[in-house]
Amino acid sequence: MNMETLIGENLSTSIKKVRINNDKYEELIFLNKESTNLHDFLSQKLGSAINGNPNDGNVMRDTAIEIANSNGGIDDDQFLYGGEIESTKIVLMIWPWQDNEHLTIKKFIV
Numbered sequence: 001m002n003m004e005t006l007i008g009e010n011l012s013t014s015i016k017k018v019r020i021n022n023d024k025y026e027e028l029i030f031l032n033k034e035s036t037n038l039h040d041f042l043s044q045k046l047g048s049a050i051n052g053n054p055n056d057g058n059v060m061r062d063t064a065i066e067i068a069n070s071n072g073g074i075d076d077d078q079f080l081y082g083g084e085i086e087s088t089k090i091v092l093m094i095w096p097w098q099d100n101e102h103l104t105i106k107k108f109i110v
Helices: 003-012 032-046 059-070
Strands: 015-021 025-031 079-085 088-096 102-109
Touching: 003 015, 003 032, 003 102, 025 032, 032 079, 032 088, 032 102, 059 079, 059 088
Parallel strands: none
Antiparallel strands: 015 025, 025 102, 079 088, 088 102
């Protein structure tokens, strides 16, 4: 499931560049102007953004945190989502840029 399919046609117009796209990993640049709609959509599909420590008994949450930690972790201004859509387990990391105009989105299929 690629990002365009995941987020739908309307939000896909805010994808500026796809850096990497394969079966298990996708990395792209997204325009920040749609970030509120993106977070709302992801919360509906994958659940609320994840924070906190692993080992709370939620396997998908623990998996998402492990993936984030192996990729440099998640800072206070970054976001982590993890959930299942159509039997596909997805972890998304969102890193806002300092220019406040772009976001890097990293999507993992686990």
